[in-house]
Each structure stands twice: as structure tokens, then as C-alpha cells.
Amino acid sequence: MSTSAITEKLLTAKKAKGITFADLEKILGRDEVWIAAVIYRQASASQEEASKIVSTLGLEPELAESLTESPLKGSLEQTIPTDPLIYRFYEIMQVYGMPIKAIIHEKFGDGIMSAIDFTLDIEKEEDPKGDRVKVIMSGKFLPYKKW
Amino acid sequence: MSTSAITEKLLTAKKAKGITFADLEKILGRDEVWIAAVIYRQASASQEEASKIVSTLGLEPELAESLTESPLKGSLEQTIPTDPLIYRFYEIMQVYGMPIKAIIHEKFGDGIMSAIDFTLDIEKEEDPKGDRVKVIMSGKFLPYKKW
Amino acid sequence: MSTSAITEKLLTAKKAKGITFADLEKILGRDEVWIAAVIYRQASASQEEASKIVSTLGLEPELAESLTESPLKGSLEQTIPTDPLIYRFYEIMQVYGMPIKAIIHEKFGDGIMSAIDFTLDIEKEEDPKGDRVKVIMSGKFLPYKKW
């Protein structure tokens, strides 16, 4: 079964049952963003986590297997995505990329923020002038090795 | 004077004087990321802010003028940047882009996180297993208008 | 059902029934451009609006559901579209893009015209020398936030 077929099956079941990602967060004890990444086949679950997702959505147990595999990652088809919500993150990097690089090097030295030893949370900040989306990324700093 | 010439002049002076972005944050009362964005000519300062930056770095007052202009934004030359620190943010979107979209729509409905009414902070989290880079983005949610 | 399959189903029914976008505008009380955007799956309708569209076109009520979802936006496949009608808008930006940027900054300061809090109307101007297409865009000005 191709990657996107599995994703579509899980999302359709999730919608039909009226289950939110926040519901899955409570059931699995894992963050909703990570669970969404498993469903979009960008992250791999343990056998137990996979079974919980599949059974919560009321799907056949055999589907769990494929959620444990290491997928070929990359959820966006286009070089520069056209979807406005996703594009804004690319724009943020175009505008703030060099400033971010300068600040991180000043605080940490030469190296990078890991995108593997990494977590990402999304919160809703209520605000009378309009609610705000808060995105919190936390990645281990990896200094360049000398040899 | 071309954009990158101004940036280079400011960064050279900043290094020679040993002033950090954190120092500028205290002097201006503005976040260091935003100040770095002004210096990289991605954001525009008020006349007063521009003068403070220029005088703190010990440069000629006439340079302040150009920091108040609305620049042609985009600090990265390549479609897919090769610098590893910057690329990681692109990879984060490739892997977590669709999950982020799904979660934001579930929490807020159809719309986007603004990249204009937007702030970005970088913090250093000390951790015995290796320090962590924390990036906090906060953008106003803009619902799609119907007409 | 994939996005384009829904769009094709709706357009085929619309043609078979001889209903124009202007007819739908009267029935829904929404602008015809926005309704076309819903049908091309670039905008999301309320449950009620979706039901009206589907029933006006004489289609099964279950189709309404999918018109309420937040789609992955981007209706054009190619980076630089080849269709002459659509390409002209890209050419307009190539020729008038920098002038537009200069004028908006002069009138409003640093910021952008929102493409989300945004409306777009198309009118036919009769003219003895050849009718004219009038396109009116109205977007909220969003000033860049400082922090």
C-alpha cells in the first residue's frame, strides 16, 4: 500500500469518528504534532503506539505494521509550496534566516540546531485583537566536530 | 549604497567593537532577532532606532537613514539554501509541514499564521545531555475572508 | 475523493444545468469569484453554503461535506503557467511589481497587502473600442510588527 493511501485511510477514519489530534494525544501520551507526523508517514511509531492509533480509529490491526516503518520523508511535493499556510514558514526563513543564523552562532558557536533530536509544539494563544498561533521548536545544538 | 554593503559595514563595526546582539537588545529595548533583521536589511527601523544602532556601533550618522527604508526582502540567495543551520528549518517544514497544517486547521479553522504580525525569539536551554536551541514563533491567526 | 475529482463533478453538473457563477452568486449571497474558489477547492464554505451549492447543482448531499474542508491550496500546476489568460497576471507583476511596491510603501509604510483578509471582484466594462475586464482587489494592509 503506497504511503499516501495509508494516510488518506487514517484521515478519513479520523474524520468519520470525529476524533481530533488532541484526543489522540491524550490516548497515546505523545504530542499531537508527532502523532500527525506518524499519520502523514513522516515519523515511525513503536508497535504498541501504532496499534493504539489504528484501534482508536477503528481500523483493521494489520495497518499498524506500516506505521512502524522508516518512511521516505518529505511531505511536500513542490520546491516552493503554494499553500499559503505552509508558505509563510518559508517566507519566515527568507526574511529571518540570516538573522537566526547570526544569533545562534553568537549564542552557541559554530554548529546547528538538530532537526532529528527535535520537538515541535503548536499552541493557541487567545488574544482580544485576534488569536495567535504559537509554534515552539526545541532542537539539540550540535557543534561541528573537528578531527 | 547597496544593501549588502550596508550590512557588511554594520557587522564589521559590531565585531570590531565586540558588541553582541544581546547588547543591542538592551540598548534599543527591541528583541535581538528583530535588530539582526534590521541589520540584514529585512526590517525597517524608526529614525530614532536607526540612530541608536548606528551610534552604538560608532558609525557615521548618515548611515541611519538607509535603515529606515522598506527593503526588498529575502536574505537567502538560493532556492534551497545549502547552509546546514538554515537548511534544517527547510527540512523541518518538509517533514512536519503537513502535520502543522492539519493541527492549525483543527485548532483555528481555515486561515494562516501571519508572518507579518509576527515575532520570533531564540533562547538557549541548558541541558546536561547537550544544550538546546529553542525557537518561539508567534503570529496572528488570519482567517480567510469570505465575500 | 481527490480534490480535482470533486471540482470536475461540480463543473460538469453546473454546465449540464446551464447555471452560471452569477446565478450562484444570487442564490448564496456570496461573490461569484469566491464561489468559484470554493468549487476549485481553494476556499472552504460553511455547512450551509456547501449544501446550497450542492443542491443547486442537483448533486448528492454527501458532496457538501468536502466543500467545508481547508484544502491544500494552489490551483496552478506549473511554476510559470502557460495559459495566456493566467500568464498576463504574472507579466503584470514582472512589469509593475517594483512600481507597486514603491507606491504601497510610500502610501502605507513597511508592510504588505493581505492575501487572506482579501476580496477580488471581476467586472465587465462595456466600451465601444472593445470591452474591458476590470479586476478589483482589496486587501487589509498589515504593517510589520516590531518586537
Place this chain on the structure above:
Amino acid sequence: MSTSAITEKLLTAKKAKGITFADLEKILGRDEVWIAAVIYRQASASQEEASKIVSTLGLEPELAESLTESPLKGSLEQTIPTDPLIYRFYEIMQVYGMPIKAIIHEKFGDGIMSAIDFTLDIEKEEDPKGDRVKVIMSGKFLPYKKW
């Protein structure tokens, strides 16, 4: 003298003299967007219009000559511009391109909106919830010729 050198010379003089595009509109009796297009070397002025622009900005009369030439048009360097203000117009076409095509064909038949026999105005709409940018395009409809 290369195209961008002329543009920079004119813009520098305009800024130094504190003249707005709206001032030039009053002096020339031409729309400010068109005048900006001449200055960005995307449109060509008559000998008289060129002389007025140059003398108003206090520059040497010989510069007028080059404003009368038919330039190699295209004011944006990148395929997908990174500047947020300019990008929004590309996003508008990605989202509303197919709906616009459908509506124009329904109203006019097969053909295009000319980008040559074309005008573009920018107005500021004051609004208590935030001022709005209004962009009005008017282009002659050109039906496809049969032969």
C-alpha cells in the same frame, strides 16, 4: 548607463528632494503607478514627459533621453519573488487563478485581459479595522482570432 543605474539615480534624487510619486502625478498629469514604471524602466515616456521627470528631480537634462527608450521589461529577478509584498500577488494567482479564468470566460468568451492596453491604480481605503489597499486593474478584453 545600465538600466538599474538610471533607476537608482532617479530614486536617490526623488528621496533627497522629498518628492512623492503623488507629486509627480500632479506635475505630469499621468498616474503615479505609470510614472513609477517609467522610473523603474518598465515603461517609456515621451520626450516631454521624460524632461519633466528629470527636471522635477533636479537632474541633468541628458538623462531624459534614456527614459524614452523601450526597455527590456521584467523588474523582478527571481522566478518566485521572495519579497512578501510582491509574493502575495503570486499567491493570489495560485489560489484564485483558475476561478478568475472561469469567470472571465463565462463573462467574455475565449480570450484574455490585455496586459498592454492596461491600467493599474492603487488606492488607500481608510477603515477603522485597519486600512485597506485597493488595486484596480483594467485591461481590454482581447478575443482569440480565428483564421
Place this chain on the structure above:
Amino acid sequence: MSTSAITEKLLTAKKAKGITFADLEKILGRDEVWIAAVIYRQASASQEEASKIVSTLGLEPELAESLTESPLKGSLEQTIPTDPLIYRFYEIMQVYGMPIKAIIHEKFGDGIMSAIDFTLDIEKEEDPKGDRVKVIMSGKFLPYKKW
């Protein structure tokens, strides 16, 4: 029915019946290039013309309907086509593009040759040293509007 399916159906019938584009030119009273453009779904025929094409090729009358629609134009899939016959026209523009621009501006002023109010003929010139292909394009000159 998708665009290319219709085109293939028409071309297969045309071949099976041994009808040339020149035959269709005589029957319709329209140029063979334009008729080929209708069949490749790049141009739209009137109801009557569509019926004549379909009946001449011995196909079901319902196919005529789709030949009257305004198609999404662009008959080539690749940015730079690999087919040698088609590529030569791109090469001609690479080599003679700037000379053509210079000559047209010298003869007509600032503006373009319309590709909409436009005709294109192909003739065979017999020549003892090798027959020649003659391509004659005629497009209305559109001067840039000032406003």
C-alpha cells in the same frame, strides 16, 4: 473526458479515415493550423464548426460540445521542449530574439505583437536545393497604454 483523451480520439479517427488537415481546411473554411489548434484543444470552435469537425471524422455528435470550451492552454509539457522540430523555434528566439525586439520597436514604438489577435500560416516552398518551410505570423501591434 480529459483534454488529451479527446485529442487522441480525434487524431486516431482522422488517421483511420485518411483525412488531412488540408481537407478539413476546405470543409470548414478555416485555416488548417487553427483547426489543428482546436483538435489539440488550444483554441475553441463555434458550435457549428465543432459539429463539422466531429461529423467529418465520423465521431459521435456529443464530442462537439467539448471543442467549444475555452481550454487551459499550453500544448507542451517541458519548459524547454526536446522535440527537434519544436526546439528550433526556441532556438530562433534565443538567437534572433533581441534583434526582433530592436527592429519591431524601431518600426512601431514601444508595444508588442499580439499572440491573441494573431494568425499563423505554414506553406511549402518547393526549391531544387531542398524544399523550404515558410511560417507566416501576423499579429496586431498593441502599443503600451499610458494612464
Place this chain on the structure above:
Amino acid sequence: MSTSAITEKLLTAKKAKGITFADLEKILGRDEVWIAAVIYRQASASQEEASKIVSTLGLEPELAESLTESPLKGSLEQTIPTDPLIYRFYEIMQVYGMPIKAIIHEKFGDGIMSAIDFTLDIEKEEDPKGDRVKVIMSGKFLPYKKW
């Protein structure tokens, strides 16, 4: 001296002297498009033709030498040119490319129209509804060799 430096020198002299391409056509006995191609360094002149061009424009005789060389051809920098006049020819191929291929193969068999054994003329057709640009291309048909 780099290619574009020579071209600019020749065009500047041509403008200063008020000489048109049509004037050069009369003096050289060669078509104005070909002469423009020599000046844009896309074609190579004989020693005699080069000297005539250079002396007519009142420039130093040594410049003639470089007009006799076989240049690295390609006068357009971008893959898809942004200049509207030049772009129209690309659009013509996008829309009429497959029809042209079909017609030429029907008339001539498998092969191409040469872009080397090739001439191109531009004429002005006066027309009360608006003058027309006429472009006449004539290229030798080259049948594919079998071996």
C-alpha cells in the same frame, strides 16, 4: 572586449547618429534582421560587411574584427524571458507548437525546419483597425537521415 560591450558600443553609436536598421539594410544589401543579429553578436559578418557597419556608425576600424567571429549564441538570459514582446513568441509555441508539428509532418514527412539555413523578415502591415506585425520565417526542410 566582452560581447555585450561591443553590442552596447555599436547601439550607442547607431542611436547618436540617428541611423536605423533599415538604413544599414540599404548600405549593406543585407536584411535588417540579419544586421541586427550581427550587432547583437548572434551572427558573423564577412570582413567587408563588418567594416561597412563599423565605418557607417563612425567607429574605429579595429572593432570590425570582432564582428567576424563565430559568437557563443543565445541572446536571452532567462529560460522563460520576462519581456512581453519576446515572451509572446514563446506563448505562440506553447499554444501552436503541437499543431505546427502536426502540419509540417503532414506536408513534409519526418524532419525539421532548419534554424541555420534560415531567414526571418519583419514587415509592417498598415491596417485601419490597428497596424499588424508580420513575421516571415523561411527554413530549409531537413528530412531525418536513415543509415
Place this chain on the structure above:
Amino acid sequence: MSTSAITEKLLTAKKAKGITFADLEKILGRDEVWIAAVIYRQASASQEEASKIVSTLGLEPELAESLTESPLKGSLEQTIPTDPLIYRFYEIMQVYGMPIKAIIHEKFGDGIMSAIDFTLDIEKEEDPKGDRVKVIMSGKFLPYKKW
């Protein structure tokens, strides 16, 4: 039947019957490279040649028809092919392209080597240090026409 379907059918039959391109060369009296080009639908055969190919491979006679058509040429999908054998020819042009151009112009003047009036042979040169592939191209020199 789509192009690649025909090619696959012919290649499968060729393999099943154990017929080499060299065998087909003897039967048709045409070079094996050209025959391979017909099978990959890059060249068009005469009615008689097509029948011989089809019958030698033991396939139904109706397939012969499609081998006589002028195909849309270009056998490689990617701009820069990834297959190492094919890529080497691109590398040869990257490294030796300018030297080849210089030598051909020195020997022949301004013009090109035709890729249409053109043959290509592949020979195996036995060599104790490792066999060598010999590729011999022969194309008519086409001088640029002046007009």
C-alpha cells in the same frame, strides 16, 4: 497505444526471441543504432521497414503502422539524466563543449553539425588493457545563411 507501451512490447518480444540489434541490422540493412531509435520511437521507419521489424519479432502486423509515424522526440525524462552511462555524454559536453566549438569553427567557419542529416555508429574495440567503446558521429556541416 502510448509511445512507451509500443517500445516495451517490442523490447519484450525481442528479448523473448533472443534477437539482438545486430541481428535486426542484418535483416533490415539499416544500422542497429537507427533501428534501436525506431524501437524507442525516436525515428520513423518506412512501411516496409516497419513490417520487417514487427514480423521478425513475431508480433501482430498492425503494430507496424505506429512505427511509421513522426514521434514527439526526446527519450530521456530528466533535464540532467541520472543514468551513469548516459550522463557521461553530458559530462563530455561539459568538459569538451567549448573546445569542440572552437575546433569546428576553425575548420568550417560559422555554422553547426546537423543532428538531422546525421548518423551515429557504435563499435567495440578489443584492447588487452580493457575493451573500448567507439562512438562515431557524422553530421553534415550547415553554414549559417545570410540574407
Place this chain on the structure above:
Amino acid sequence: MSTSAITEKLLTAKKAKGITFADLEKILGRDEVWIAAVIYRQASASQEEASKIVSTLGLEPELAESLTESPLKGSLEQTIPTDPLIYRFYEIMQVYGMPIKAIIHEKFGDGIMSAIDFTLDIEKEEDPKGDRVKVIMSGKFLPYKKW
């Protein structure tokens, strides 16, 4: 001194002295294509060969040094070169690439023709119907290693 500066210096001297690549072939005892590759900085000469080239062209001995270095190879700037002479070789691969691959594998097995242990000759074949360019490539066959 940058690569292209050296190349230009050598070519200018070669032209001024009226020396052909064939002359250099006789003096060095190396093929003219390889010598041209050295001059275009795509191949590296021995100290002795470099000195001979430089002295034959009457240039300062210090230039010889740089001809002995291993250059960053790739003599063409564009992905798909626009120069017609060079493009024809790309077209040959588009049309005959898959046939060449099939024939080489049939004759040699899985592997490639080396572009390193490789020679390339260009000959002029006189022909009453028009002279022909003959290009002969010879590369060692490298079978894929198994391990």
C-alpha cells in the same frame, strides 16, 4: 588569475599570432581537441607541455604554471546550453540516448564508457553534397564492480 581570464589571454594571443589549433597539434604532438581543452582550462598539461603552449603563443613563461593545475571542470554555464552548435550534441543524446544505452549494454554488459580514459577527435569529411563533421569518441568500457 581567474580561469576565464587565462583562457581569454591565450585565445587573444593565438588569434593575434594567427596560430591554429592544428599548428599547436604539430608543435606539441598532442591532439588539437585536447590542447583546446587545456586552453579552456578543462584539462591539465605537464610542465613541459604548458611551457610550449605559452611560448608558442609568445606569452610570459609564468602563465605556464596555471595550465598544470587540475581545474574545476565544466565549460558551459547553462544547464541546457543555448548555442546551436553545442545544443545539437544535447539533442543527439535526447534522441539517441536510450538507443545508445541499449546497444552498449548488448555489446558489453552492464557498465559505462569512461569519459576520463577517453579521447575525442574531430575530422572534416569533404563531400560534394556538403562537407561533414566527423566526431570520433573512444572511451574505455568500465564494467560495474560487484562486491
Place this chain on the structure above:
Amino acid sequence: MSTSAITEKLLTAKKAKGITFADLEKILGRDEVWIAAVIYRQASASQEEASKIVSTLGLEPELAESLTESPLKGSLEQTIPTDPLIYRFYEIMQVYGMPIKAIIHEKFGDGIMSAIDFTLDIEKEEDPKGDRVKVIMSGKFLPYKKW
């Protein structure tokens, strides 16, 4: 059967049987990376090796045939792969490419490391601070031929 269909069939069987690449290495006496390359259709096996792979995986013997063919190589679809594991190797070349080139030329002279007469091994290095991936490449040095 298309390439990826065979690959998928083999991988599915391999997973169902719980056979690792290391198991296959022992059975075939070939390195696991090379065996994986055969399964991903990037390398070609002998008749005997192909039969062993197919029978070990419990699949029908006819599948062996296709593993002996010389495939059209290139296992990655995108120019710059998005999968983080694969991208890291591209990043390594971006960062260390020029240093590698400089060191190899200093040690070996002008030439390349063959990617054909080439082996690649992957080892797991246990390390208390975190296990390490060791990749060992070994390719024959091929000096550039002079001629």
C-alpha cells in the same frame, strides 16, 4: 513489469519472511549494500545470484530474469532529495566537496575516483556516546587520458 513494482515485490517478501540484508549477504557471498542495490534495480546480478535472491525470498523463479538486466539507474526522484538521511550525504558534498577535490588532486593528480569500479560498505561502530555510522567507499583512481 516496471522497475519499482519488482522492487516492491522483493521488499514485501523480504519483510514477510523476516530476512535481513545481512542474511542475504551470507547466502550470496556478496556485500549487503550491493544486494540492496540489485533489489532497488540499480545493479545487475548474474543468473545464479538472481535465482538465489528470488528463491531465498520464496518468490516465483521467473522474477530472477529481470534482476539480470542493466537498469536505467537513479534511485532518487528529486534533484535535491528531501529525505533527511539521504540529504545529509548531499550536505556533506556541499560542505566538503571542494576540500575533497583538493586533497585527491594533491595525492593522485588530475583525475577522478571511479563510481563504477567502486565498492561501498556500511558498518555500525558501537560508541558509549552514541553509536556511529561508518561508510567506507573505495573507488579506482582514473587519471585523465591525454591524446
Place this chain on the structure above:
Amino acid sequence: MSTSAITEKLLTAKKAKGITFADLEKILGRDEVWIAAVIYRQASASQEEASKIVSTLGLEPELAESLTESPLKGSLEQTIPTDPLIYRFYEIMQVYGMPIKAIIHEKFGDGIMSAIDFTLDIEKEEDPKGDRVKVIMSGKFLPYKKW
């Protein structure tokens, strides 16, 4: 001073003094590949290491400063490099990328080989059939974090 200017200055001095990367390895006690990376401005040295490099090459001490900065990384200009030595590493990934991914996941689970906590060595293996280049990469395995 721009990045490439520093690199060129260091390489010129290194060549003039006849110092190899292996010599620098002995003096600094760091691997030659890493030192080459510092010189190509892809890695940052400590103050002491930078001073040693600069003084060994006999250059002015002020140059050391710039070798301690965190550079904007990426030493190759083109998306797909044309230099044959560098390209081979891209080809290796095209051919062996998916096999490498499969083997690493089988040995380590879901995660990546770090390109930051990473070393790379190049060795010369003498071999009577032709010397071999050995490239040894060692990177920490980073498992994907769950959260």
C-alpha cells in the same frame, strides 16, 4: 574581505611555499580534510589553529581572525556540480542512495547519520591494477526523537 578572496589568498600562498595539506596536518594535529575545509571557509578554526595556519603559510596575522568565523556554508555553486570528480559522489547517491537508507534503517532504526558530529578521511590505497581512493565517513547516528 569576501569568503572566496580569503580562500584564494591562502591557496596561492600554500602553492608558492610548496606546502601540502599533509604538511598542515602534521603542524596542526588536525586531519587534512578538516584543514582544507577551514581554508575553503566551510569550517571554523580556533584562534590558535587559525594563527598556525596563517603563520605557516607566511601570511599577515590579521587573516587569522576571519578563519574563526562561522561561515555561510556550501562550497559548490551549481545544483548538480559539473566537475567530474565531485559529480561522482552525487552519482553514488543516485545509484546507492536508497540501498544505503535501507541498510542503515535495518541496522540502526529510524534516524540519520549526522553530518555535523562527523569526520571524513581520504586515503590512497596502492594497487597494482591501479591505485584506489578510499573515503571513510564516520557520523554519529541520531535517532528521531518522539515527544
